[in-house]
Amino acid sequence: MAGRAPSPPETWDAFFSDFYLRAYAADEREGEAEAQALAAARLAGCPEGGELLDVPCGFGRHAVPAARAGYRVTGVDRAAALLEEARRRAGGERWPKFVTADYRELPFRDASFDAAMNLFSSLGYLGDDEDTRVLAEIRRVLRPSARLVVELVHRDRVVRGFAEQDWRLLGEGRLLLEQRTFDAASGVAQTTQTLIDGTGGRESRSFSVRVYSATELVAMLTRAGFAEVRCYGDLEGVPFGVDTRLVAVAVSP
């Protein structure tokens, strides 16, 4: 592909670390992740008490409340620091189970799960071919007619609402600054995030991610072997549009 490519694994390892926990885990809105998890499980058609795969699960913000709601949840991620926080949140309960793995090679038998969710822009780190491989691997471990819910920011929305720079106020007087560029030829967004603490101390991470359009994601899901794909604008199933997030629901054959 001409132009930029997604960042290599060492960049992702440096980002999905203590840095990510400080930027995202300390300032969650009460009940938000729980509502998302339950909506995603419903949209995925997971039966009550069914086996639900959360891949990648990050620090467990969806897996833990979904398990408390009765689903038998397995969370998979490759980031050790995030899984440690996920286990702490689970507090020694039987569910969810957390597994360290690369999502291109899931350590489960074929047809192990009733549903799967891939939430919060969790594709685009590997590029078109390897991200398609991730989707094919998730399909492999789903039972026939089971559904995968993918939720992410899509290209049309990124382009229309493009801001080169913005910031978010975190707790304790901290700031998260984001600076972005977007390479339209490759569809790759480059972002630098800077955490600024209460005393003015700064720490930055830069990364490049492939941002898919709905058309591209549907084509990838089809290539990955899914039988039917529908697009929505959120996890409650509102209509999809340029300014909504993208939620794709793909059915395993």
Ligand SMILES: C[S@@+](CC[C@H](N)C(=O)[O-])C[C@H]1O[C@@H](n2cnc3c(N)ncnc32)[C@H](O)[C@@H]1O
């Ligand atoms: C933006 S986070 C979202 C996590 C979670 N779905 C959430 O909503 O909090 C993306 C996650 O992808 C994981 N990840 C990135 N590359 C991966 C890979 N090759 N295999 C497994 N997990 C990966 C990261 O460790 C990180 O936890």
